[in-house]
Structures are given as structure tokens and as C-alpha cells.
Amino acid sequence: MLENAKQMIEKAKERKYAVPHFNINNLEWTRYILEASEELKSPVILGVSEGATKYMGGYNVVVNIVKGLIKDLKITIPVCIHLDHGSSVESCINAINAGFTSVMIDASKYSLEENISLTKKVVNYAKKYNVTVEAEIGHIGGSEDSNSSNIAYANVDDVIKLVEETNIDLVAPALGSVHGIYKGDPKLDFIKMEEIKNKVNIPLVLHGGTGIYDYQIKKAIECGISKININTELQIAWSGAIKNYISENQNVYDPRKIIGSGKQAMQNKIKEKIELFGSNNKY
Ligand code: 13P
Numbered sequence: 001m002l003e004n005a006k007q008m009i010e011k012a013k014e015r016k017y018a019v020p021h022f023n024i025n026n027l028e029w030t031r032y033i034l035e036a037s038e039e040l041k042s043p044v045i046l047g048v049s050e051g052a053t054k055y056m057g058g059y060n061v062v063v064n065i066v067k068g069l070i071k072d073l074k075i076t077i078p079v080c081i082h083l084d085h086g087s088s089v090e091s092c093i094n095a096i097n098a099g100f101t102s103v104m105i106d107a108s109k110y111s112l113e114e115n116i117s118l119t120k121k122v123v124n125y126a127k128k129y130n131v132t133v134e135a136e137i138g139h140i141g142g143s144e145d146s147n148s149s150n151i152a153y154a155n156v157d158d159v160i161k162l163v164e165e166t167n168i169d170l171v172a173p174a175l176g177s178v179h180g181i182y183k184g185d186p187k188l189d190f191i192k193m194e195e196i197k198n199k200v201n202i203p204l205v206l207h208g209g210t211g212i213y214d215y216q217i218k219k220a221i222e223c224g225i226s227k228i229n230i231n232t233e234l235q236i237a238w239s240g241a242i243k244n245y246i247s248e249n250q251n252v253y254d255p256r257k258i259i260g261s262g263k264q265a266m267q268n269k270i271k272e273k274i275e276l277f278g279s280n281n282k283y
Pocket of ligand 1: 023047084085178179180181206207208209210229230231232233
């Protein structure tokens, strides 16, 4: 059943667990994520970056793959199709027009005023279609930032201003997490996280879920995080299993066998995250 992110995340906020956002890249990943989430009865957000959308063929391809799998595999859990890090108003509109149920406008590289102005435009459009909008503030960098002092932690007053002036549904404040592998230990600002939770009335999103210790994930959920994004850890699990398979089966050339050899490792990782986030048996 397709749902927008707001519906499933409001419930998570109330009941103190986090909805998993897993990035998808192709048909197989989408299928593995849906099957594992269905098995554990967890709502799930399928995050699709602009790059992954392009790779898969376009926004309509993504929506039709997800809808087709939901129907043919008889998936009953709530599923959201979410544009991850939409870089422009136009991208968000294209995703909404194709049937995405949630979009992120990432205008975090601009000034606060510009971020607010672009985000507002997306919200105005999305509301007409009951589509959820997530925005980012501060800057959640890549792993190249993880060991340095140039992570732009969000400023609490800026977060409040962004939320109040745009009427977004979800906010992703940069609080020390980064995308990809951490070089040192992740340093999340839980004090700020809790302060933001108490000052804004909408659920918070944690990007860069890969490599954050389990105890930190639990603490983040206590401090107001209701959606956690995971991508790199699935890539590592899937590609690691495939590399092993190929090295042990040099004469196999059937793509279904090669691609499918990553399924088990990836689904184990998905289930591990669902249990850690506490979203199993929640619908
Ligand atoms: P990781 O790749 O670090 O898991 O981050 C995923 C993410 O935040 C997608 O928006």
C-alpha cells in the first residue's frame, strides 16, 4: 500500500521508533527491501536519489517498478516512494507528477533565506497532492568531512525558522552525521537534537545512518529522530556477497545468479536495521 511519509512517521514519533529509509538503485534492491520489510511487518521508505532515478530510467520507471512489485508480490505494509536530496524545485515537481509520495528538497547549500524560499515552493506544490516534504538545514556532508571541523552543524534558531516559515513535514538538521563511511567515530550532537525536538513540532530525520553505532541510533530515536536513512551499508553488504560469489563461481554468467547472490546478505542487513530502529510489527 503506497502511503506518504508523514503518515507513517507521525505514528513512529508518537510510539518512539524510527521508520527506515533504504535507498534503492534497481529492481532487485527494491524487491529485496520490500520482501524483508513485509516479512518483519515494518513500514518502509524507498529513498531514490536523482542519480538512481536517472540510472533506472526516470521517475515514472521508479514509480511503476514499485507499484508493480507491491501488486505482484502482494505487499501489504505501508510503502513510501521518496525523492532523496532533490536538488531543485523542478526535480521535486517531476517526482510528484510521476507519483512519488514524498520528496526532499535539499537547498542546504544556499543561504537560509534561499533555502526557505525554494522549500516553500516545493511545499506549495506538494500539498496539493498530499505529498510529504522533507528539507535539510546545516550541511550533511560526505565521508570526506567526517574527520574534520567543516561539518556545518545546524543552528537551532535556523531550524525553527525553516520549519515555521515553510510548513514542511520533516526536517533533517545536520548534527554530525555524514554520508558514507566515517573516518573517526561519529560525533552526533544529541543535546541540540533534543533541543530541536522540543522546539519544533515535526519529526526529525537522520541522514548518513551507515556506521553510526547501535547505541547512538537508540539515543537518536530517544532524542526525536523518527526516520533514519541507510544506503552505504546495503551497498557494502550486497557487493561483498557478490564479489565472494564471483570469485567462487568463475564460470557462472547468468545475471540472475550473479545479482541475486547479494540478496541474502542485503536482506540480513535490512532486517538488522528494522529491528534496531524498532519498526518491526508496527502496522
Ligand atoms: P549512508 O549512505 O551513510 O547510509 O547515508 C544514506 C543517506 O543519508 C541517504 O540520504
